[in-house]
Amino acid sequence: MVVKDLDIAKFGGTSVGNLAAMQSSFKVAVSNPNTKLVVVSACSGVTNILVELASGSCNGAKTEELINRLRGIHAEIIAGLKNQSELTAYIEERLSEIRNLCVEAGMSRSDALTDRIVCHGELMSSYLFTELFKENGVKARWFDVRQVMRTDSSFGCATPLVEVIYSLVQEKLMPLLTGDEIVITQGFISSNSEGQTTTLGRGGSDYTAALLGEACNAATISIWTDVPGVYTTDPRLVPHAQPISELTYLEAAEMATFGAKILHPSTLLPAVRRGIPVYVGSSREPELGGTWVRPATESHPPFRAVALRRHQTLIVLSSPKMVGVSGFLAQVFGIFAKYRRSVDLVSTSEVSIAVTLDAGTQTSGQSSISEDMLEELRSFCHVKVEHSLSLVAIIGNDMSSLPGIATKAFDSISSFPVRMICYGASSHNLCFLVNEQDDVAALQEVHRHLLES
Numbered sequence: 001m002v003v004k005d006l007d008i009a010k011f012g013g014t015s016v017g018n019l020a021a022m023q024s025s026f027k028v029a030v031s032n033p034n035t036k037l038v039v040v041s042a043c044s045g046v047t048n049i050l051v052e053l054a055s056g057s058c059n060g061a062k063t064e065e066l067i068n069r070l071r072g073i074h075a076e077i078i079a080g081l082k083n084q085s086e087l088t089a090y091i092e093e094r095l096s097e098i099r100n101l102c103v104e105a106g107m108s109r110s111d112a113l114t115d116r117i118v119c120h121g122e123l124m125s126s127y128l129f130t131e132l133f134k135e136n137g138v139k140a141r142w143f144d145v146r147q148v149m150r151t152d153s154s155f156g157c158a159t160p161l162v163e164v165i166y167s168l169v170q171e172k173l174m175p176l177l178t179g180d181e182i183v184i185t186q187g188f189i190s191s192n193s194e195g196q197t198t199t200l201g202r203g204g205s206d207y208t209a210a211l212l213g214e215a216c217n218a219a220t221i222s223i224w225t226d227v228p229g230v231y232t233t234d235p236r237l238v239p240h241a242q243p244i245s246e247l248t249y250l251e252a253a254e255m256a257t258f259g260a261k262i263l264h265p266s267t268l269l270p271a272v273r274r275g276i277p278v279y280v281g282s283s284r285e286p287e288l289g290g291t292w293v294r295p296a297t298e299s300h301p302p303f304r305a306v307a308l309r310r311h312q313t314l315i316v317l318s319s320p321k322m323v324g325v326s327g328f329l330a331q332v333f334g335i336f337a338k339y340r341r342s343v344d345l346v347s348t349s350e351v352s353i354a355v356t357l358d359a360g361t362q363t364s365g366q367s368s369i370s371e372d373m374l375e376e377l378r379s380f381c382h383v384k385v386e387h388s389l390s391l392v393a394i395i396g397n398d399m400s401s402l403p404g405i406a407t408k409a410f411d412s413i414s415s416f417p418v419r420m421i422c423y424g425a426s427s428h429n430l431c432f433l434v435n436e437q438d439d440v441a442a443l444q445e446v447h448r449h450l451l452e453s
Contacts, residue, residue: 042121
């Protein structure tokens, strides 16, 4: 089943953060007659509150304080709507369930329980957003995405089962999109084959929109946020950052992977598989335009953008046994795989290997490194762990084949001590690991040197 010219619109937390934001997002959604499916995040700040509640560290008074904050965020929206008694009852039902689950978390925290708690953010925001459509005379239907968004049981950062999602979407969701209603559903949340709630990891609402786009064979996917498109770097950190009108899938994926928060790192994978163009724009100021992410673009500059990714951990493994011995790296990476830690950057010398680990995308925010893993590594090499590091990544095209490019990049970072450099594995990025206290200044200097001249 296919819906012609289907657009899937995703609205982030700031785009549904309060009544005014929801009203702006509503206008954006209905302005495109092809938008038949809307995906929303939790209201801004809600997921963080829910993660804290799920931590198991809150006493009764703290739990009630946080639940009252959740109540206040949603009450502000309800106050501007008509059907207040029904909406309030729905929110109170969700809050009561959250309170009960927090009692369980206080006895024994788990990623599975965290997912059961944090899913309520999207359930509440999407329910209120649906009511806003109805009160404005637009036919709208609330849909629980967990009916179709099937994953494995890796709670906190689950892996989607793409073929199962396609089958379920065709069966349960596509028939709804052929009518005259706009279907409003949730990002980020999902379920396993047993019906248990899972999540796609922090920032996973973009991923939801793309997975649904792939399953629906959508014509476009629109990501609506609080900034008008993708910039050459974070404009909140670098005042002279410039908007980018178009990006290739590869450039956007590199930017997302290395810390650009405008897109979730996994978002583009389903879009790439189907060749679906992705638009990124501002729900507050849609008239300012945005960024199209496509398979190919007309321009291919050597330097396209600079990204910053914080909370990096560097692990240096040293052993004279490395010299001339095969299998050492396999042993090291086997241990990382055993403990499900993804390695980002790698640098080697004759007697040592240095790797970086990201803080992770777990919903729970748990980013500590397993002491058991470190002990296994220490059984055959010396281990040094360094925290408080940040990654500055230069994103571009054909960087390794153009003369003078590396020199310009190295010159741009010359004022700062660099802990690690990664270059050569890809012609589309060059990465520097710097001290966390230097990261903003380094980002500004690299941007000034490479993208403002």
